Amino acid sequence: MRVGIDIGGTKTDAVSVDRDGTVLHQLRTPTGFGSDAVIATAVEAITALAAASGVAVEDFESVGVGIPGAVDSEIGRVSHAVNLGIEELELGAKLSGLLGVPVRVENDVNAAALGAFHLLGMPDTSSMAYLNLGTGLAAGLVLKGELWRGSRGTAGEIGHIPVDPEGPLCPCGQRGCLEMVASGSAVSRQWPTTAERPVQALFEAAEAGDPRAVEVRRRLVENVASAVRLLVLTVDVETVVIGGGISSLGEPLLLGVRDMFDSWASSPFVASLGLADRVRLVPSGFSAAAVGAAFVGTTMTGVL
Secondary structure: OEEEEEEOOOEEEEEEEOOOOOEEEEEEEEOOOOHHHHHHHHHHHHHHHHHHHOOOHHHOOEEEEEEOOEEEOOOOEEEEEHHHOEEEEEHHHHHHHHHOOOEEEEEHHHHHHHHHHHHHOOOOOOEEEEEEEOOOEEEEEEEOOEEOOOOOOOOOOHHHOEOOOOOOEOOOOOEOEHHHOOOHHHHHHHOOOOOOOHHHHHHHHHHOOOHHHHHHHHHHHHHHHHHHHHHHHHHOOOEEEEEOHHHHHOHHHHHHHHHHHHHOOOOHHHHHOOHHHHEEEOOOOOOHHHHHHHHHOOOOOOOO
């Protein structure tokens, strides 16, 4: 039995899975702030999973952790996880020492990519990109069944590709990055609201005919479609799976993106890419990063 944990800025999802990846138990707990609190959150979640499974923590085959920030997956170090209050933390070594089981650590988007790849049941010869649409925008790549992190660990950071030289300044220091026009933070900046689910409120207002909401929605959908096209053109993956908080919009988002592809069909080249047939949504309620982390825990390379 394996364990996967997705440590987010406000909540931590944890799952236990069998060797085939079937989820056996699942729980969610608030995430603490700061290195010590994050470690305590992870230990608490793993201990609770062991109790639910009727086993001791040491009986788990492995533990994998998905976490935001810069992650050195070879040694389990997390850096610059600002939303968690972590500057630098040897998370893998500390958790392994406390739990007595092997622990591997991976960036949360990469972990989610593995989770989505498993969910699709794709063969090891296949390729897939996971497009994470949340507060920010990033992608994880699974090529021939393995995570592709790149030569310096920045593969998939397409949110920081500038698309508008006159656009807003990005926290990365560049101007007009894709993340600034196709993310939750982009929506909040362009269409401020007090709604608990801002992007859902945006789509509802657009459906009701609010002209400002219609325009912001159009820009969001267009740039999400552009991100899918970018991934296909650069890596030629067979499938692009959209996940993250914005993906909870479901069919309205997917249909909007596919309609955008149709509007580009005047280009024979773009039409030949078959973009509409390549894009999918992560099913609502599927903890992609937690399930993917369980697979990360089995090997340093993330082979499924």
